Amino acid sequence: MTSKDHDGAAGGTLDTVNGFTDPGLPEHKPRITDVEPAAAKVAERQVAAWFILSMIGTIWFIVSYFLFAPDGSLGRLRLQNAMLGIGAAIALGSVGIGIILWAKTLITDAEVTEDRHSIAGSAEDQAIALEILNQAKEESGIARRPLLRNLLIAAVAIAPLPAVLVLRDLGPLPGDALFRTLWKQGVRLCQDPGGVPEEDRPIKLADVTIGSAFHVIPEKLRESEDPLNEKAKAAVLLMRIRPEELNIEPGRENWSIDGVVAYSKICTHVGCPVALYEHQTHHLLCPCHQSTFDVTNHCKVIFGPAKRPLPQLPIAVDSEGYLVAQSDFHEPVGPTFWEIHTRSTDA
Incomplete structure (x- = not known):
């Protein structure tokens, strides 16, 4: 119930609502x-x-x-x-x-x-x-x-x-540029020290233990014309899990060695670096929007906004025991929303 009460400090009448009186506006001080x-x-x-x-x-x-x-x-x-x-x-x-x-x-x-x-x-x-x-x-x-x-x-x-x-600086759409990275047959997998390395640190199969993860770049990255941009496309995560835990699809039987697998580090949502590896669950997590990928199932998406798996890099071991790439990625790296044209035959 509302009723009018006595004059307020700023002039005019005050309203009383359910027993509470409106004190009105305070006196204005210039x-x-x-x-x-x-x-x-x-x-x-x-x-x-x-x-x-x-x-x-x-x-x-x-x-x-x-x-x-x-x-x-x-x-x-x-x-x-x-x-x-x-x-x-x-x-x-x-x-x-x-x-x-x-x-x-x-x-x-x-x-x-x-x-x-x-x-x-x-x-x-x-x-x-x-x-x-x-x-x-x-x-x-x-x-x-x-x-x-x-x-x-x-x-x-x-x-x-x-x-x-x-x-x-965003430049034109990438076209088929994301099909082309520095990875090719025989290129060794090297540890990523951050930035452009002064020397290569190739990784041997024996160095990769179960549960470990390596941030990887191609050998001789510093010799490329644009090392930072090339690294942005070719960055890879290398992990090792028990071979019996891998669910290998037909056609990819020789893409891994003794449970050692390598996947693109670039999230297929908007391109953030997928840098968090949970070795107990074998999940890769993108910290930007929480897209989660299952390493045991070819990094298929199990949570988050990403729409496709992380591209896998086929790897092998050379005569000296170092891990090397078998080829470039078989699919484009980077966000799915980019317009990606048909891959050139010489990629």
Whole structure:
């Protein structure tokens, strides 16, 4: 039950609902920027400074993209990523701080209450909505403060430019490029130390014990024209389980040796590195979206958004006991959603 009570602190009557009295709005206390034009001017300059800093951050992002272009080394790539991150953080953070500071110091902060009403599309309601927008324009000062308005528009206008550079690096659709990796007959499987290795560390069959897992790259990766991109396609996980636990499909009987199997490390969902191996369950887990693959069943998907198994790399042992590839992958690596054309006959 609702009844009207005595006058509230902010004027008007108070409602009593189920025994609880609405205290009304607190008395509005003006800020220093509301009563001191000089303080408002200082706040306006501070907001303008943040918007200018945002534009500087955007420009720094663009400059860093070209100034710190990768030269093939991992250190250079990390430096560029760091500089791009600094630029993006300054650009986005500064424009956000500027907007917050504008709202906190210059936009009217008086509290109001409005009765709820049914939503309709009449001409009268449209006129009211337009009046509200005009009132908001006046209260925000966006019409009276052209400096802040124009700097905000400029900062927001150039903010998407870094995205143009980043999207440009995505390049064209891969076509049949994902059928071609550095793996071919006789290429040794080497341990991946991270980045581009200075020397090869080939793996012997005797080095792979039951329950172990190795991050693997092709031999002589550093000698390729683009080692980082080639590694991104050819990265492999090598594991060993008991041979009797493998459910080998017809045609793949000689793709593994004594329970040692090798699969692409690139998740078939969106290309994240599948790097987590549960040796007790023989499951491979992608940490990005939790796609889970069963090593005992040719890495078929048992959970998550991935739609196809991880491609298997056929392996063998050479005369010196080192693990080698029998061929390249027999299917494309990488995400399923990429448009992948028919494999060329010379792949």
